[in-house]
Amino acid sequence: MASKGKVRGISGQYPLVQNMTVTEGGTANLTCRVEYNDNTSLQWSNPAQQTLFFGDKKALRDNRIELVHASWSELTISISDVTLSDEGMYTCSLFTMPVRTAKAYLTVLGVPEKPEIDGLMKPAMEGDHITLTCITQGSKPAADLRWFRNEKEIKGAKEVNASGKTFTVRSSLQLHVDRNDDGVAYTCKVDHVALTQTPQQATEVLEVHYAPRVEIIHSLAVPQEGQYLKLECMSKGNPPPDPVMWTKDGGELPDLDRMIVEGRELTFTSLNKTDNGTYRCEASNHLGTSSAEYVLYVYDPNAVGQHGTDHALIGGVVAVVVFVTLCLIIVLGRYLARHKGTYLTNEAKGADDAPDADTAIINAEGNHAHAEEKKEYFI
Numbered sequence: 001m002a003s004k005g006k007v008r009g010i011s012g013q014y015p016l017v018q019n020m021t022v023t024e025g026g027t028a029n030l031t032c033r034v035e036y037n038d039n040t041s042l043q044w045s046n047p048a049q050q051t052l053f054f055g056d057k058k059a060l061r062d063n064r065i066e067l068v069h070a071s072w073s074e075l076t077i078s079i080s081d082v083t084l085s086d087e088g089m090y091t092c093s094l095f096t097m098p099v100r101t102a103k104a105y106l107t108v109l110g111v112p113e114k115p116e117i118d119g120l121m122k123p124a125m126e127g128d129h130i131t132l133t134c135i136t137q138g139s140k141p142a143a144d145l146r147w148f149r150n151e152k153e154i155k156g157a158k159e160v161n162a163s164g165k166t167f168t169v170r171s172s173l174q175l176h177v178d179r180n181d182d183g184v185a186y187t188c189k190v191d192h193v194a195l196t197q198t199p200q201q202a203t204e205v206l207e208v209h210y211a212p213r214v215e216i217i218h219s220l221a222v223p224q225e226g227q228y229l230k231l232e233c234m235s236k237g238n239p240p241p242d243p244v245m246w247t248k249d250g251g252e253l254p255d256l257d258r259m260i261v262e263g264r265e266l267t268f269t270s271l272n273k274t275d276n277g278t279y280r281c282e283a284s285n286h287l288g289t290s291s292a293e294y295v296l297y298v299y300d301p302n303a304v305g306q307h308g309t310d311h312a313l314i315g316g317v318v319a320v321v322v323f324v325t326l327c328l329i330i331v332l333g334r335y336l337a338r339h340k341g342t343y344l345t346n347e348a349k350g351a352d353d354a355p356d357a358d359t360a361i362i363n364a365e366g367n368h369a370h371a372e373e374k375k376e377y378f379i
Contacts (some may be wrong), residue, residue, distance in 0.1 A: 002185070009068055009083075009148075013034060013036050013037065013038070013040075013094065013100070013238060014034070014094070015032050015033070015042065015094045015102040015103065015104040015249055016032070016033045016034070016035070016098050017032050017033075017092050017103065017104035017269075018032070018092075018103050018104055019030070019105045019106075019111065020104060020105075020106050020107070021106075021107040021108075022082050022106065022107070022108060022109070023082075023083060023109045023111060023176065023194045024082060024083060024084060024109060024110050024111050024140075024194070025082065025111065027078055027079065027080045027081075027082065028078065028079045028082050028086070028106055029068060029076060029078050030076065030077050030078075030079070030092075030104060030333075031074065031075075031076040031079075031091055032046060032075045032076070032092030032102065033042065033073060033074045033242055034072075034073050034074075034094055035073070036073045037073050039072055039278075040072075040096050041053065041054060041055045041093055041094075041095050041221035042070075042074075042075035042077070042093070042095075043055070043090045043092070043093040043095065043214065043226060044075060044077055044089065044090060044091070044092055044093060044187075045089065045093065046060070046086075046088070047087075047088030047089050047366055048091060049091070051362055052065055052077060053070070053075065053077050053357070054177070055070055055075070056070035056262055057101065058311070064079055064080045064081050064082075064152055065077060065078070065079050065080075066078050066080070066220065069234050070156070071168050075092070079106075081329040082106075082108055083108070084140065084165045084166070084261075086106060087106055087107060087108040087165075088105070088106060088235040089103050089104070090103065090104050090105075090106055090107050091103050091104075093103070097146060100244070102349055103111050107142060108140070108191050109141075109192075109193060110138050110140025110141075110165065110166045110194065110195045110279075111138060111139070111192070111193070111195070111196070112136045112139035112143040112169075112190050112192050112200060113137050113138045113140055113200070114136070114190075114200045114201075114202065115131070115134050115135060115136040115145065115188045115189075115190050115200060115202045116134070116135050116136075116202055116292060117134050117186070117188055117202050117203075118132070118133045119131050119132045119133050119136065119205045120132060120204050120206070121206055123207040123208060123209045123238075123311055124177045124181075124206060124207065124209070125208070125210070125287075126177060126178055126179055126208055126209065126210035126211070126287075127177065127178070127348055128173070128176075128177045128178075128303070129175070129176055129177070130175050130177060131143055131173065131175070132172070132173040132175065132186055132188075132204070132298055133170055133171070133172045133173075134142065134147070134156070134170065134171045134172075134173075134188030134202065135168065135170050136168070136169050136190050136200070137163065137167075137168045137169075138166045138168075138335070139166060139167050139169060139190075139192055139194075140165055140166045140167060141167070141193070142160045142167035142169055142192065143159060143167070143169050143192040144158075144169075144190070144191040144192070145169055145170075145171035145173075145187045145188055145189070145190060145191075146188070146191060147171065147173050147187070147188055148185075148186070148187040148188075148264070149184060149185075149186060150184060150185055150201055152158070154173070154218075155307070156171040156172055156173045157171065157172045157173075157174075158170070158171045158173070159172075159345050167363040171188065173186070175249035177206070177208055178208070178210075179208055179210040179238070181206050181208050182206065182207060182208035182210070183205065183206070183207070184205070185203050185204070185205050185206075186203065186204050186206060186208050187201055187202070188201060188202050189205040190304060193210070196295075207238075208238060209238050209239065210237060210238055210287060210289060211237055211285065211287040211288030211290060212236060212241040212283045212284065212285055212288070212289075212290045213231060213234045213236055213288045213290050214229055214234065214235045214236065214238030214281055214282070214283050214291055214292040215233075215234045215235075215292055216232070216234070216245075216279075216281055216292045216293070216294045217232040218230070218232075218294060219231075222299060223271055223296060223297070223298050223299065224271065224298065224300070224301045225271055225272055225273065225298055225299070225300060225301060225376050226270055226271060226272075226301070227270070227271050228268065228269060228270070228271075229266070229267070229268040229271055229296075230265055230266070230267050230268075230292055230320065231265065231266040231267075232264055232265050232266075232280060233246070233264040233265070233266070233283065233292070234264070235281075235283035235290070237263065237283065237288070238285075239285050240269055240285070241284055241285050242283070242284055242285065243263070244263075244264050244281050244282060244283045245281070245282045245283075246247055246266050246279065246280070246281055247279070247280045247282070247314055248277050248279055248280075249277045250267070250280075253266075255274070255275075257277075258270060259275075262279075264283075266279065270271075271297060271298045273298050275296055275298050276296055276297055276298055277295075278293055278294070278295050278296075279293065279294045279295075279296060280293050280294075281294075283356070296357045306349050308354075
């Protein structure tokens, strides 16, 4: 990879050059031009001021440096297999009186090495705290590291350290491992200007060991006598659990002619009342044991419909009782409110019929006394 910078120099009998950027290991072409030249020689020299070419004459023994074109108006040379030590200021000289020069800076990009991921435990245990560290060396300028959990990008902690002219870059990822991380691919990608096509990357797949979890799936919602029933023990763990074990009410299965165990499934060919009970499925691996229970109650086919009718009848009765109760509460509330208003009206009558304030007070007291008499009478 190589790119050109801005033109340096002044038109006329002045050399014109351009800055160059090249990837380590690539080839750099350095061109020096003169618009008007009176047969004066051109020369290229390196950052150490060593002459590379004087006209078409090679001055430095370096097999990587070759002549591309030489004339009175142009001197172009190439440097192949460029290294970081080739970076610096190159000078083109036009040997007039006085000597005129132009300088071009050669920038060399350090290609980052393929990243490596450290810190992975195989296998990891559920609940572990682990740190994944991605490392790449040799980049210039410093590379960027990006983490992905499967296809989703996640953030890591980046650290950059200089190592001579290049950089070593680290990025760390903190993980609290759970069973959902089992089989997940963690990828570290390197982004850098020297990687013009696909970025460098490394991937590690996390293996997580965890104790099993168990769930029982049943084929019937309301099991009835004579029906076929299948119970399936769904167990998931890593390593995979041992063959599951079925029990009934804490003991062995009683009727193996009608109760068939095949792998994780328990099948009843024809249910009857003797099958009622609590069925337990248990699965285990070296990390632990897990179980699940299913309570089986076998219904009489003839009673299932009757139970439905009874439930509907009970529901209707409850609704009627609630409605009547609400009506009674409303009627009682209105009755109490009406009598409270009547009492207040009678109390105020003493003031309405009295010719003066003193008589109003006496009338009011008389009303109170009369009310007390009524209370005593009713008692």
